[in-house]
Amino acid sequence: MEAGYQTFMVGHERFGRDMACFMRGEMTGDQLLDKVNDHRGQLAAAHLMIGIDQLAENRRIEAKQSFEQAVATNFHQYYVFNFAWVFRELVQDEQWLPWLSTNSSKSRTIE
Numbered sequence: 001m002e003a004g005y006q007t008f009m010v011g012h013e014r015f016g017r018d019m020a021c022f023m024r025g026e027m028t029g030d031q032l033l034d035k036v037n038d039h040r041g042q043l044a045a046a047h048l049m050i051g052i053d054q055l056a057e058n059r060r061i062e063a064k065q066s067f068e069q070a071v072a073t074n075f076h077q078y079y080v081f082n083f084a085w086v087f088r089e090l091v092q093d094e095q096w097l098p099w100l101s102t103n104s105s106k107s108r109t110i111e
Contacts, residue, residue, distance in 0.1 A: 015042045019049060029053065029066075044073040044080040051084065055091060058100040064091045
């Protein structure tokens with residue numbers, strides 16, 4: 001059992017580093033999704049963060065799709081599902097986060 005736990009923890013640590021790389025703009029959303037191990041929680045978290053990134057760039061349609069994909073994992077064990085479900089509902093309202101439209105010209109660059 002100890003070896004299984006170690007493998008589990010190494011996978012989560014690796015995913016945490018990959019998530020940090022994505023948030024720093026060092027990898028794309030597709031690259032992050034490619035790094036997800038067969039773990040619904042990681043998949044849900046990746047879709048949530050991709051959606052938040054898309055929302056920050058005022059790409060509401062793409063963000064809604066990412067939030068829907070996070071919800072579709074049906075992973076309820078921590079915050080990811082709840083945030084994705086709420087954001088999916090709110091993203092359709094143009095009055096929610098109205099300042100985004102003025103900041104949409106700022107985008108991350110991937111080298």
